[in-house]
Amino acid sequence: MTEAETLNIFKKSGALLTGHFLLTSGRHSDRYFQCAKVLQYPQYTEALCKMIADNFRKTEIDTVIAPAMGGLVVGQEVARQLNKRFIFAEREDKKLSLRRGFTLDENEKVLVCEDVVTTGGSVFEVIDIVKSNNARVVGVGFIVDRSNGKVDFNYPQFSTLRMGVVSYLRDECPLCREDIELVKPGSRKVK
Numbered sequence: 442m443t444e445a446e447t448l449n450i451f452k453k454s455g456a457l458l459t460g461h462f463l464l465t466s467g468r469h470s471d472r473y474f475q476c477a478k479v480l481q482y483p484q485y486t487e488a489l490c491k492m493i494a495d496n497f498r499k500t501e502i503d504t505v506i507a508p509a510m511g512g513l514v515v516g517q518e519v520a521r522q523l524n525k526r527f528i529f530a531e532r533e534d535k536k537l538s539l540r541r542g543f544t545l546d547e548n549e550k551v552l553v554c555e556d557v558v559t560t561g562g563s564v565f566e567v568i569d570i571v572k573s574n575n576a577r578v579v580g581v582g583f584i585v586d587r588s589n590g591k592v593d594f595n596y597p598q599f600s601t602l603r604m605g606v607v608s609y610l611r612d613e614c615p616l617c618r619e620d621i622e623l624v625k626p627g628s629r630k631v632k
């Protein structure tokens with residue numbers, strides 16, 4: 442898929458909105474992104490995860506791992522396409538860990554998957570889990586890089602879309618100055 446086609450999938454599914462948005466931080470932005478909106482359509486999930494799977498097709502992989510919740514759909518689909526085992530880490534007492542009897546063997550080759558990377562916190566935690574089991578991270582694949590390439594995991598990494606998040610303080614917002622209606626995503630319009 443070309444970048445334009447990828448972007449079109451996000452727009453068509455309503456995952457990527459353009460306008461004038463009030464973010465949870467209180468700042469204003471001209472873009473809003475909700476990855477779950479695109480992943481609700483299996484055909485889009487399949488197409489986006491194929492980009493990740495294709496990128497790592499020549500990499501030796503035993504297992505795909507993802508952090509819950511966001512990474513589950515992506516990790517499962519990438520693993521399905523590569524025909525590999527899929528496991529996930531989940532939060533217990535605020536810390537990600539392997540539960541449900543999931544284990545990693547020594548030197549097992551592991552691909553880490555995630556939906557959205559902003560600061561990369563969950564992915565870094567999963568990388569630590571892999572390392573602490575003496576297994577090996579061979580790559581990191583995710584759907585959207587909201588850091589616009591700033592987050593570096595120190596392993597081969599791939600995202601289907603890079604985007605920078607530009608946000609403004611209310612008093613400095615150019616969209617407010619243009620009198621464009623302010624919208625709080627996921628709720629009714631606010632004035």
Ligand SMILES: [Zn+2]
Pocket residue numbers: 461469470611614615616617618623
């Ligand atoms: Zn504004």
